[in-house]
Amino acid sequence: MTDPMPNIEGLVCPVPLLHNRQVVLGHGSGGRMSYELISKLFLPPLDNPILRAGDDAGVVSLPSGDDPHALRLAVSTDSHVVMPLFFPGGDIGRLAVCGTVNDVAMMGAEPMYLTAGFVLEEGLDFDLLGRVIASMQSAAHEAQVKVIAGDTKVVQRGKADGLYINTTGIGIIPKMVNIRGSNAQPGDVVLLSGTIGDHGIAVLAARGELYFDAQISSDVAPLNSLVSAMLHVSDNIHVLRDPTRGGLATTLNEIAIQSNVGIQIHEDSIPVKPAVSAACEMLGFDPLYVANEGKLIAIVGKDHADELLAVMHSHPLGIDASIIGTVTDEPGQHVTLRTTLGTTRLVDMLSGEMLPRIC
């Protein structure tokens, strides 16, 4: 890899130019514009190998016993600004816990501790805030993580849409586990843990932007127990990644670039709920780009794929798991989709902003 790859999801494509002089909503998309912003403005001054690795969490080594680098931690941070604060299947509190737990888990780490930083808007109702905190507690309990430090700031009316929540997560990476976005190898198999697009469409529905009752719930959930079950049966998991902002398409593009490989996926093997599919068709969205908050992609050695798929199927969060494609040695780092019609098309990263404030 020669491209700089900041440790911020969705930011691993070649560097385009900054097209204007101001931040726009598209810079928060998790796609190409986010990368542009980060790679031009954030990374050059803050650059270091840990940040540059481009994974869902930074990996640091700490001294342990006689070995000064024996204990590896995965550390990830996410600020959550989702609108509305409550949506079918979740809320900003559950999202803030699960989003960070999942980023830590995607390094194969066992998430242990969270911090929580709140920016509260003056006038925020205590009952609403209490519901959000209760939801965080419930999600933290589900993920078996402890909140160990917090901070609360208050800003004037009109400034924070109720509240924003930052969470930072710390997990321990078990010895022998080596999961990185740069580890995909030609011949590997691509697994997806379930249906795509549920979170994005559920949030959109909660905003009243669907004009019909989609009956779709967000998939927001902590994936660490699924990861743990997978690690239990295989030491041949090369990459884990949760396809959040920018969706499955953007995440696969990131991995292709990090690992310098091609990835081919098959449209008919990618599970999409009929209601999500219908909503996307109506809105002109491609579900490949719609955010998920409780799904993972696993890129694994071919010989381990079936066993891992079986383990995923036996876990509540992997019931709809499927093998969706393979890693190729195609040199252009392209992601291609074999459509249900039998044609093949290129699948690029999300280029602009599709759904602002989705997480």
Place this chain on the structure above:
Amino acid sequence: MTDPMPNIEGLVCPVPLLHNRQVVLGHGSGGRMSYELISKLFLPPLDNPILRAGDDAGVVSLPSGDDPHALRLAVSTDSHVVMPLFFPGGDIGRLAVCGTVNDVAMMGAEPMYLTAGFVLEEGLDFDLLGRVIASMQSAAHEAQVKVIAGDTKVVQRGKADGLYINTTGIGIIPKMVNIRGSNAQPGDVVLLSGTIGDHGIAVLAARGELYFDAQISSDVAPLNSLVSAMLHVSDNIHVLRDPTRGGLATTLNEIAIQSNVGIQIHEDSIPVKPAVSAACEMLGFDPLYVANEGKLIAIVGKDHADELLAVMHSHPLGIDASIIGTVTDEPGQHVTLRTTLGTTRLVDMLSGEMLPRIC
């Protein structure tokens, strides 16, 4: 200690009732109202011993070699919403790095890693953002910490006042170091590293609220090298705390409650710059309650006080250090001030909001 003490600065007084049903600016003061909010809404659902300890950072033990709890980390998080973004002596970027570095250092830990989560306002100028990031880099270099993970979200125009920055810090606590807010003992000596009130008054001046040119710069600075120098000469430092929101008075009250002791301080030994003193007099502020961002309080064994004071004097950030008081066995957990007139008065926590959006 029987009072619940969340691990959020300034939140260790007995529990009063919530006076209304909504968040107001005073809940962000770091004083009594913040405690009220946290202790009633945040702590009960999220409660655990680490969070409840009530120090500037949460302390967790990790396995190291044969010992499953040998490696201790201090972890702290802070969201920064200061207005304006730039002020004499600093900016939101420098503040975001130093604030979190200092909270980690106040556990006697060596700060090593930071995460940075940005909430950016649509329309934010890239040049301004670039200056903030450059300032973060400069402060991180000064503090010898690495930014290892980041996140960027974008919100619509009119939200977030340009940008908010969350930083979370991780540091390693050296073996043998045991510094806690609950460790102050009767007979201990209270050291203060320099003048108080500089940060709060500098921010106020930058807002144009002083109506005269105060020529005051914020003291915002990373205190970890000062802490390191102090630890080098003494193993008898019981408490370290940086008096930020709520000022020296609130911080001393927190320690008195955590340690179940009284604290007596002497007005004539507390250094205040003449310009800060003049600004406070004009505005009706007591400098004891004005925020600092580059000062620390150390509560130390009496026999080590002189040696520690000498070390502080030899460090650029401790030139104006002084012994400001002593810890007593007074049972009411009161902080008292011996005034320059020879009278004694009670010094309570900050009760409402004095300076909103100060950090």
